[in-house]
Amino acid sequence: MKKAFLLVSLLSTFLIGCSSTSPRKNLEQFETHTGGQVMGDATSFYWVTNKLTQPHTSADYVTVGDYGWYQTDYxxxxxxxxxxxREGEQRNSSNELAPYRVHVRFNKSGEAVYQQYRIDSKILPIQAKQLENYQKEAKSVLETTMKQNDEGLRLVQxxxxxxxxKTCAGGEFDRIEFNQTLPSFVIDRLASVESYAAFLGSDSLGKMSVEELLMLAEDSHDCVVRPSLLKE
Incomplete structure (x- = not known):
């Protein structure tokens, strides 16, 4: 009987411990949202991870036609x-695509305390206006993604x-509905050629609804993975 009592006591203690730590774990939960947009020549994919109601990390992947591309981890x-x-390629002084990398740290007041901009193996200064633009771009990733999430939309590849x-996440849909008017060449391509596609959309009851087509490419195009450039 003593052994049985001891076992019950230990089990009760374990359950009480679990129940007491469960709310704390819930407070530490992270939630990730995705989004994207097309503006002019720029096509952007976004990722935002919140801790409670505050942004914890975010990322973007942006292609700018013939002008280059970049990916950023915030x-x-x-x-x-x-x-x-931020890493990517952009046009240099000779109008050739060249690799570049930007690394900036800010204090809690938002002032840059460390900055490095490297292109073509050269280290150049970052102008104050450009630093401000970087901060605005980072906030835009948050605002755009959360607005799209509020509308029930997410990035689908x-x-x-x-x-x-077949989604990059492993899902499969036989029914797809487009909520935007597509150019005829896009319709023809979708009807006849296997393709990679990325769009803003949502799914319900086995049907995928496409709100905005972001990218259409050859089926050899790889799924775009969230950038991970910062060390934990």
């Missing part, structure tokens, strides 16, 4: 951008084979 604290790294759409 870190936040108490609603303030504290650090980011995958492959269309003419009859079904």
């Amino acid at each position: 870190a936040w604290s108490e609603g303030v951008l504290r650090e980011f790294i 995958g492959y269309w084979d003419g009859s079904s759409f």
Whole structure:
């Protein structure tokens, strides 16, 4: 009986411990949202991870046609951008695509305390106006993504084979509905060629609804993975 009593006591203690720590774990939960947009020549994919109601990390992947591309990893604290790294390619002084990298850290007041801009193996200064633009771009990622999330939209990537759409996350949909008017060449391509596609959309009852097509490419195009450039 003593052994049985001891077992029950230990079990009760374990359950009480679990119940007492459960709310704390809930407070530490993270939630990730995705989004994107097309503006002019720029096509953007967004990722935002919130801790409670505050941004914790975010990221973007942006292609700008013939002008290059970049990906950025952002870190936040108490609603303030504290650090980011951006890597990509942009036109240099010779109008050639060249690799570049930007790394900036900010204090809690939003002032830059460390900055490095490297292009073509050269280290150049970052102008104050450009630093301000970086901060605005980071906030835009948050605002755009959360607005789209409020509208029930998210970034979806995958492959269309003419009859079904297989997402990069492993889902499959036979029914797709487009809520925007597509150019005829896009319709023809979707009808005849296997393609990679990325769009803003939502799914319900086995049907995928496309709100805005962001990118259409050859089926050899890889799924775009969230950038991870900052060290934990």
